[in-house]
Amino acid sequence: MTGAALEIAGLRVHIGVSAILRGVDLTLRSGQVQGLAGESGSGKTMTGLAVMGLLPTGATVAGSVRYDSQELLGLPPRRRNALRGAELAMVFQDPATSLHPMLSVGVQLTDHLRHHRKLSRAAARERAVELLGRVRVPDPGGALRRYPHQFSGGQRQRIAIAIALACSPRVLIADEPTTALDVTVQAGVLHLLRDLADELGLAVLLVTHDLGVMSAVADRVAVMRDGEVVEDGEREQVFTAPAHPYTASLLASLPGAAGGVQSLADVRALGAS
Amino acid sequence: MSETDLLEVTGLRVEYRGRPPVRAVDGVDLAVAAGQVVGLVGESGCGKSTLARAVCGLVKPAAGTISFDGAPVGPLGLRGRSAALTRLQMVFQDPYSSLHPRRRIGAQIGDGVRAAAARGASSPAAADWLERVGLDPAWASRYPHEFSGGQRQRIAIARALAARPDLLIGDEPISALDASTQAVVAALMRDLAVDSGAGLLFISHDLSVVRLIADRLAVMYRGRIVEAGPTEDVWEDPQHPYTRALLAAIPVPDGSGRMPAPPDDDADYSLEPVLR
Numbered sequence: 001m002t003g004a005a006l007e008i009a010g011l012r013v014h015i016g017v018s019a020i021l022r023g024v025d026l027t028l029r030s031g032q033v034q035g036l037a038g039e040s041g042s043g044k045t046m047t048g049l050a051v052m053g054l055l056p057t058g059a060t061v062a063g064s065v066r067y068d069s070q071e072l073l074g075l076p077p078r079r080r081n082a083l084r085g086a087e088l089a090m091v092f093q094d095p096a097t098s099l100h101p102m103l104s105v106g107v108q109l110t111d112h113l114r115h116h117r118k119l120s121r122a123a124a125r126e127r128a129v130e131l132l133g134r135v136r137v138p139d140p141g142g143a144l145r146r147y148p149h150q151f152s153g154g155q156r157q158r159i160a161i162a163i164a165l166a167c168s169p170r171v172l173i174a175d176e177p178t179t180a181l182d183v184t185v186q187a188g189v190l191h192l193l194r195d196l197a198d199e200l201g202l203a204v205l206l207v208t209h210d211l212g213v214m215s216a217v218a219d220r221v222a223v224m225r226d227g228e229v230v231e232d233g234e235r236e237q238v239f240t241a242p243a244h245p246y247t248a249s250l251l252a253s254l255p256g257a258a259g260g261v262q263s264l265a266d267v268r269a270l271g272a273s
Numbered sequence: 274m275s276e277t278d279l280l281e282v283t284g285l286r287v288e289y290r291g292r293p294p295v296r297a298v299d300g301v302d303l304a305v306a307a308g309q310v311v312g313l314v315g316e317s318g319c320g321k322s323t324l325a326r327a328v329c330g331l332v333k334p335a336a337g338t339i340s341f342d343g344a345p346v347g348p349l350g351l352r353g354r355s356a357a358l359t360r361l362q363m364v365f366q367d368p369y370s371s372l373h374p375r376r377r378i379g380a381q382i383g384d385g386v387r388a389a390a391a392r393g394a395s396s397p398a399a400a401d402w403l404e405r406v407g408l409d410p411a412w413a414s415r416y417p418h419e420f421s422g423g424q425r426q427r428i429a430i431a432r433a434l435a436a437r438p439d440l441l442i443g444d445e446p447i448s449a450l451d452a453s454t455q456a457v458v459a460a461l462m463r464d465l466a467v468d469s470g471a472g473l474l475f476i477s478h479d480l481s482v483v484r485l486i487a488d489r490l491a492v493m494y495r496g497r498i499v500e501a502g503p504t505e506d507v508w509e510d511p512q513h514p515y516t517r518a519l520l521a522a523i524p525v526p527d528g529s530g531r532m533p534a535p536p537d538d539d540a541d542y543s544l545e546p547v548l549r
Contacts, residue, residue, distance in 0.1 A: 039451040040422075153317075182316040183478065184522040187533040194532065209452060212481075212524035216532050239528020253453040255481040257526040264485050267460040271407070 005030045005203035006051065006088075006171050010063035013043075013050055013227075020046050022227040023063065028171060028203040033193065035218030035235070036207045037250075043227040044207045048173040051205070052090050053080045067171065086116040089164035093176040095156035099148040099163075105132075106144030109163055116167045131162040135192055154185035161192065165200075172196070175207045190217050211254060215239055223247045279440050279472045280305040280328065285337035287323050297323040299496035300337070305440060305472040310463050312487030312504065313476045316519070320496040321476050325444040328474070329363050330354070341440065359388040362438035364462070366445035368425035372417040378403075378428050379413025385435025394437045402431040406461060423454040427461070434465055441466045442474045447482060455479070459486050481523055484508045492516045494542060502549030512549075515542040 006028040013021040021043050028034050038044045049055050051065055053072065065072040067088065072080065092098040100108055109131065110124035119127065125144065132140035135158040137151075148156055157177060164172060174193060178186040194217045196202045206218055214221055215235065222232040223246065231244040240258050242248045253270060254260040261267045280303070287298040298320045305311045315321045326332045328339055330349040339346045341361055362385075365371040373381055382399035389396035396402075400410035406427040417425055426446060433441055443462055447455040459475070463486040466473040477483050484490065484504050491501040492513065500513040511517045521534035 039453060183533075184316065184518060187522045187524075187535050190524070191532060191535050210524070211452065211526040215526045215528050215530065216524040217530075235530060236528045239526065250453055251526065253456055254526050255456060255485055256523075258528065260526070261456050261485065264460060264463070267456045267485055268464070271457040271460060 003030065004028065005067070006205075007066045008047070008051065008064070009066075011047065011050055011065060012062045013046055013055060014060045015056065015058060020059070020227055021050065024224075024227070024229055026205070026222055026229065026232065028205055030170065030203050031197050031201045032219045033197050033204040033206050033217050035214040035221040036205060036224060037209065037211060037214055037221060038224035039209060039250075042224040044209075044224050045175055046227075047224070048090065048175050048205060048207050051171075051173060052084060052088060054084075054090075082116070085112045085169075086167040087169050088171045088173070089167070089169040090173040090175065091157070091160050091164050091177050094180045095153065095160045096148070096180070098160055099156060101148055104145055104147055105151075105159055109144065109159075109166060112163075113166045127166065128162075131166055132159070134165070135159070135162045136188075137162070152185070153181055154188060157181060157189055158192065161189075161196075165196070168200075169202070171203045171205070173205045173207070176209070177206070178213060179208065179210065186213070193217055211239075211250065211257065223250070277306045278304040279307050279342055280474065281338075281340045282324075282328065283338050285324065285327060285339065286335045287320070287327050287332055288335040296335075296496055298327065298334075301493075301496070301498055303474075303491060303498065303501075305474050307439065307472050308467055308470050309489065310467065310473045310475060310487045312483035312490045313474060313493060314478060314480050314483055314490065314519075315493035316478060319493045321478075321493050322444055324493070325363070325442050325474070325476050329361055329442060330358075356388070356392045359392060359436050360439040362433035362436050362441050364426070364429050364433050364441065364443045364446045367449050368417075368422060368429045369449075371429050372425060372432075374417055377414050377416060378420075382413070382428070382432045382435050385432045385437075389435065389437040392437075396435050396437050399431075399435065402435045403428075405434075405465060406431045423450050423458060426450060426458055430458070430462055430465070434469070437469065438471055440472045440474065442476070444476045445478070446475070447477065448479065456482050456485060459483075462486075480508075480520065492519065495544060497544050498546055499542070499544060500547045502547075506549055512547040513542070515540075516547075518542070 004027050008026040011021055011024040024047055036044045109128040113119050113124045129140045132143050137143050137158050178189050197204050218235050221235050221238040222229045225246050231247045251257040282303040285298055285301045288294040288296050313321050327334050330346050333348045379399040382402050386396045400413050404410045447459050459482050487504045490504045490507040491498045494515045500516045524533045
């Protein structure tokens, strides 16, 4: 399936008088990982939050976010809540804060399943075990009775992903999902995200500042600056022949990128420019 | 260890209270010579920050010795440290918390200049230091909140260097910065330290930046240094299985779509060091 799962068009967000997003256009497709890159403050997290309807109070939003031929902006809260967590799910940067510290993993995994899908306790538990197995948390049955602090950072992020997947959403917004993880643990979570898109046909919006991560898993890459998408294209093209000078300047500062800094002399030249 | 080693750490062990005690640093030998840049890399919890804190006296070692220019480094107390030890300066990870929010940056850099003067060393004025780290000297009268993260870290570097240290320690000094400024700030630290003849111990989890600026690399795992050697040797031809896994896990921003190697979840690497 290559149809658009989610279409963002002319998305604008203001907080007070400052424009946070100035007309963002992005299309998420099923089975595809759409990367959203940019430096801190560029608006990439706000884009994810606007899609989920989780913008901070006081933010005003305009433009269009269409899911399944349905306009999400301006949807009554009841209808929005019915979609959030069920059809559209989100994974946050820090699993230490996104998971509730005092509720068992089992409760956090089955709560919204029972709410959205009206599953019985037993059926929800069965689904929870299946999900934990899917994200490769060892001993899924035992894990349900344990609490977040009893897991490592990587395991916690896998649990957060399992929670997001519980109701079989079609769209997953992953906001810096590996930034808080060690590089060896990150590799495992990246493989998992790629598999989810490939096997479940999930449309993934991967928000990250790490272009290495982007290069590994994204099919398409969009680059944001000051609330605008300055470039959006196929991964390989964006990395090897960036169309926008800003993308080129980001790559030029990275060790290992094509045209990136390869030696101390390169870095010095970059610093002097 | 050569004659010129400024910092000499031998058999260092640091423990945190607990049952059983957590041995954060478990028998580490490390040396930094004048004018040398040593990169210490490892993942969270490997003990690299504890090692840095022990080296500048912020935590008390359980065993082992730390000597700086031949004299032991004692734990830091409530009183300021002796003038001699101001030759050892540190740059911390988070420039939002390491600078005083209510003092002008010129005054904070001035602290470093005065520390140098107290030892009889000469140090240029605060404004000159700002210029050296690539900032406008006229900004000396501003406060930290008026600067971006990258600029603040440059200010923290200027403050540390204004004390004219013989050894500069950076504990993850670039990890709070945007990717586009990381390599530049790391190179700036290297150049300013080396130009003044100081040694630099640069601690980071980001191997791809560290390898650009370090003369030697030390890889830490579970409280020990498992591999150490000249940067090129370690980067091009890692010998220890943990170093290999660490290097293989770094995603390369080349647009190829190549996945980093997935970790072996049950990996329990040998602690036998490879030293070159």
